[in-house]
């Protein structure tokens with residue numbers, strides 16, 4: 627089944643499922659625990675999706691997942707209790723999409739960190755429901771004249787979010803210009819954990835990494851990664867599967883076309899300087915998948931890159 631939807635969508639009723647257009651503050655304040663963020667927030671629209679397989683919230687800003695909870699299981703993603711819901715500002719948590727570059731732009735360091743797409747409104751296109759109840763929502767982004775003044779490569783992106791018991795994300799990025807375009811990106815997932823000091827990350831053992839806490843010096847991950855203080859590491863050309871081993875559950879991150887793995891948690895000292903993290907740093911780890919640093923792409927004029935990522939829990 628397919629339904630034509632627009633950003634003016636108010637509610638879309640599907641079989642055993644519905645999607646409501648709401649404000650971010652109303653969704654998260656209603657659920658409790660997010661009241662600290664309410665003060666003075668300018669707010670932005672989100673899609674609250676209730677299906678037979680899961681509960682999910684997706685912001686139109688950045689096509690950013692803010693919540694994903696498979697039916698009968700606990701929340702997979704972390705959204706900071708101090709997150710600001712303000713149009714044009716980055717939101718701390720969920721799955722921001724860093725595009726068309728990841729982190730500090732390696733060719734022009736004064737550009738905004740993590741690209742131009744995460745703080746702009748994406749357009750909701752088609753919404754489809756398959757016979758098995760899985761819902762796929764498609765979002766599109768295209769760089770504007772303002773973006774081109776900042777970064778002279780016309781770029782478009784299409785994100786398909788698949789809402790089942792697992793979360794699927796498929797990102798297609800196209801170079802719409804006449805020149806080759808340097809492209810790096812990441813699906814910058816924040817995962818909810820019981821206590822960052824209790825978790826370990828598998829799937830990167832034995833790999834080289836660039837240590838962002840030591841001027842990107844190259845080191846080797848000799849054992850499963852654990853957290854005791856700030857961790858900010860980039861593992862190139864890894865791909866495959868990473869597993870977050872937590873006290874109560876394992877979370878699986880699988881991907882293709884997104885070979886770089888970035889693992890980040892600021893630790894107590896840096897988090898204390900971040901207005902939207904503070905003491906809450908203990909409740910998340912970022913395990914991000916993308917193409918960055920040595921995996922950065924040079925997209926020929928008119929060509930596309932595709933990345934697929936799937937998140938699941940036991």
Ligand SMILES: O=P(O)(O)OC[C@H]1O[C@@H](O)[C@H](O)[C@@H](O)[C@@H]1O
Pocket residue numbers: 716729739740814838858859888890914
């Ligand atoms: O504060 P931002 O722009 O959302 O970035 C958060 C973090 O994102 C991670 O991907 C980077 O490796 C870190 O260096 C960075 O601090």
